[in-house]
Amino acid sequence: MPPTLxxxxxxxxxxxxxxxxxxxxxxxxxxxxxxxxxxxxxxxxSGKSTMMNIMGCLDQPTKGTYKINGKNVSGMSKSELANxxxxxIGFVFQSFNLLSRTSALENVxxxxxxxxxxxxxxxxxxxxxxxxxxxxxxxxxxxSQLSGGQQQRVAIARALVxxxxxxxxxxxxxxLDTRTSYxxxxxxxxxxxxxxxxIIVTHEADIAAYASRVITLRxxxxxxxxxxxxxxxxxxxxxxxxxxxxxxxxxxxKNKRAEKAS
Amino acid sequence: MNIFTTFKLxxxxxxxxxxRTLLTMLGIVFGIGAVIAMVAGGQGAQASxxxxxxxxxxxxxxxxxxxxxxxxxxxxxxxxxxxxWEDVKALESGEISSIKWVAPTMSTRTQxxxxxxNWNTSVTGTTSVWFKIRNxxxxxxxxxxxxxxxxxxxxxxxxxxxxxxLFANTNPIGQTLRINGQPFEVTGVLVTKGQGPRGDNDxxxxxxxxxxxxxxxxxxxxxxxxxxxxxxxxxxxxxxxxAQVTALLRDRHKLDGADEDDFRxxxxxEFAQAQKDSxxxxxxxxxxxxxxxxxxxxxxxxxxMLVSVIERTREIGIRMAVGAKPIDVMTQFLVESLVLASxxxxxxxxxxxxxxxxMAGYFGWKFFFPMxxxxxxxxxxxxxxxxxxxxxxxxxAQLDPITALRYES
Numbered sequence: 001m002p003p004t005l006x007x008x009x010x011x012x013x014x015x016x017x018x019x020x021x022x023x024x025x026x027x028x029x030x031x032x033x034x035x036x037x038x039x040x041x042x043x044x045x046s047g048k049s050t051m052m053n054i055m056g057c058l059d060q061p062t063k064g065t066y067k068i069n070g071k072n073v074s075g076m077s078k079s080e081l082a083n084x085x086x087x088x089i090g091f092v093f094q095s096f097n098l099l100s101r102t103s104a105l106e107n108v109x110x111x112x113x114x115x116x117x118x119x120x121x122x123x124x125x126x127x128x129x130x131x132x133x134x135x136x137x138x139x140x141x142x143x144s145q146l147s148g149g150q151q152q153r154v155a156i157a158r159a160l161v162x163x164x165x166x167x168x169x170x171x172x173x174x175x176l177d178t179r180t181s182y183x184x185x186x187x188x189x190x191x192x193x194x195x196x197x198x199i200i201v202t203h204e205a206d207i208a209a210y211a212s213r214v215i216t217l218r219x220x221x222x223x224x225x226x227x228x229x230x231x232x233x234x235x236x237x238x239x240x241x242x243x244x245x246x247x248x249x250x251x252x253x254k255n256k257r258a259e260k261a262s
Numbered sequence: 263m264n265i266f267t268t269f270k271l272x273x274x275x276x277x278x279x280x281x282r283t284l285l286t287m288l289g290i291v292f293g294i295g296a297v298i299a300m301v302a303g304g305q306g307a308q309a310s311x312x313x314x315x316x317x318x319x320x321x322x323x324x325x326x327x328x329x330x331x332x333x334x335x336x337x338x339x340x341x342x343x344x345x346x347w348e349d350v351k352a353l354e355s356g357e358i359s360s361i362k363w364v365a366p367t368m369s370t371r372t373q374x375x376x377x378x379x380n381w382n383t384s385v386t387g388t389t390s391v392w393f394k395i396r397n398x399x400x401x402x403x404x405x406x407x408x409x410x411x412x413x414x415x416x417x418x419x420x421x422x423x424x425x426x427x428l429f430a431n432t433n434p435i436g437q438t439l440r441i442n443g444q445p446f447e448v449t450g451v452l453v454t455k456g457q458g459p460r461g462d463n464d465x466x467x468x469x470x471x472x473x474x475x476x477x478x479x480x481x482x483x484x485x486x487x488x489x490x491x492x493x494x495x496x497x498x499x500x501x502x503x504x505a506q507v508t509a510l511l512r513d514r515h516k517l518d519g520a521d522e523d524d525f526r527x528x529x530x531x532e533f534a535q536a537q538k539d540s541x542x543x544x545x546x547x548x549x550x551x552x553x554x555x556x557x558x559x560x561x562x563x564x565x566x567m568l569v570s571v572i573e574r575t576r577e578i579g580i581r582m583a584v585g586a587k588p589i590d591v592m593t594q595f596l597v598e599s600l601v602l603a604s605x606x607x608x609x610x611x612x613x614x615x616x617x618x619x620x621m622a623g624y625f626g627w628k629f630f631f632p633m634x635x636x637x638x639x640x641x642x643x644x645x646x647x648x649x650x651x652x653x654x655x656x657x658x659a660q661l662d663p664i665t666a667l668r669y670e671s
Contacts, residue, residue, distance in 0.1 A: 078588050079587040082582060082585050082586060082588070086584060086585020091584070110584055114585040114587070
């Protein structure tokens with residue numbers, strides 16, 4: 001039985017919006033085992049973003065307790081939360097959120113700056129993280145010189161570099177085409193295989209299919225919690241690649257024939 | 263995060279926005295530059311004023327004849343011949359204890375000529391104490407001693423300007439120059455004094471008083487057509503001495519209580535002080551204007567830092583998400599504005615230095631570079647950076663990570 005990494009009890013979150021009180025979360029209980037992959041699903045307004053913010057220590061619950069690795073996070077100061085984020089959680093966002101006009105290497109090094117890692121170690125670890133996502137030769141490229149898939153891989157490298165046990169991905173493939181989505185999901189699944197805990201927030205069932213557990217939120221409550229056998233993204237990618245090769249060959253053949261005919 | 267890395271990041275962030283950084287810096291550059299230039303210029307101007315009046319000799323009173331009134335029109339100081347040689351003797355007698363030296367002088371402008379050239383200059387006849395009063399020594403040869411000063415020898419001590427004009431690069435000592443056709447032997451060249459209140463101090467020829475009376479005035483007269491320089495034993499005796507000299511001369515000239523003085527006593531030090539005060543006031547005023555421009559430069563820094571915080575809201579969100587504490591974010595922006603202002607301050611120092619040097623050359627002032635002012639101005643620049651950077655930095659640090667991450671620019 002793997003240890004429980006995340007433990008949420010009776011989490012409530014209310015916002016004041018104008019004169020209205022909005023109940024984004026109405027009492028959520030959730031345990032997440034270390035090394036598992038979990039997808040949090042729900043339509044917009046279901047509370048999944050609020051859930052992610054609280055899980056990611058970007059926000060505090062109004063009520064309830066939240067423990068990471070057995071440590072109670074509720075009531076911590078902004079600085080303490082920042083510390084927890086830096087050491088425990090690596091974020092991957094839909095819009096990549098890389099710093100513009102900054103090299104891939106510097107982007108990946110950034111979390112280490114705030115942990116007081118020496119310049120030489122920063123460089124070494126960032127290079128290793130870039131290599132882990134297959135971008136070892138792109139360290140000097142700025143985000144504008146990278147494709148969407150490559151940018152997301154830089155973001156994953158940034159999430160990895162601090163050796164955080166939790167990777168929290170918010171619609172990680174939302175801005176990517178299908179093929180690149182497989183690539184990115186493949187990398188994320190690879191991380192789970194190496195022992196990381198993956199939390200994906202998504203509204204797409206396709207993406208949730210890569211996780212071994214899916215919970216569904218509606219109106220601030222968990223309405224479904226099920227285990228499943230995840231799809232293997234690497235295999236899907238191989239299949240798509242093969243199909244494309246066949247299609248490319250067919251297209252080339254067709255073009256050749258058309259050329260001959262004319 | 264260590265401070266070295268923070269500075270590196272700040273420089274990189276500023277470098278990314280080169281044009282904006284430069285424009286923001288300009289406010290500080292000109293602010294600091296103006297402060298330095300104005301303070302340096304002010305000190306230079308004051309020093310020049312002081313120098314001009316110091317060249318008169320310190321602790322000196324100038325006694326001259328009173329104003330001649332012809333049908334109500336005043337002819338100005340010295341136009342009335344009222345000082346007699348007997349008056350001079352009375353002053354020299356030691357009756358007024360605070361008087362140290364008395365130097366009667368007679369001057370005129372005339373043509374002087376050497377073998378090679380001629381030159382219109384001022385010729386003064388006086389005695390040996392005149393050189394002591396004016397604290398003026400010879401760079402070549404000698405000034406008058408008591409004997410030659412009181413003789414009727416045809417000798418002349420000349421200023422550097424006259425030496426250059428009449429004798430070019432040759433040694434004037436022992437050479438002959440002619441004043442109104444009369445030959446004089448040059449026995450001394452005075453050290454350079456530069457500008458005085460009446461123009462070039464060095465454009466002058468000094469001959470013995472009696473020689474002057476014989477050759478320039480064609481004989482002895484009862485009245486002294488000129489001025490008498492009086493030097494005092496100690497400083498701070500001017501008021502008392504003026505009162506005593508006035509009483510003595512009024513008595514000698516047999517003036518009643520209702521009569522106006524028929525002579526005049528001027529105190530150049532007083533005038534110099536007034537001049538110095540007004541220069542100082544103008545310098546202070548200019549420095550204040552410069553300080554205001556520095557303040558405006560600081561506000562410019564704050565403005566740009568605020569814009570920068572808003573523009574980089576997303577970046578702040580990302581940094582917070584990956585573990586930056588509020589204090590890290592605050593430090594980052596604070597250091598950026600500190601670097602901005604410090605570099606601007608350094609450039610401003612250079613600018614101020616150049617401007618001060620140029621002004622000194624242009625106005626003929628002494629070049630002053632006030633090191634303390636430079637230090638203070640640089641410190642102020644840093645202070646401006648931190649002071650005006652603080653508010654934007656606090657705003658950045660207080661951003662909510664969630665809002666910052668979602669911020670669309």
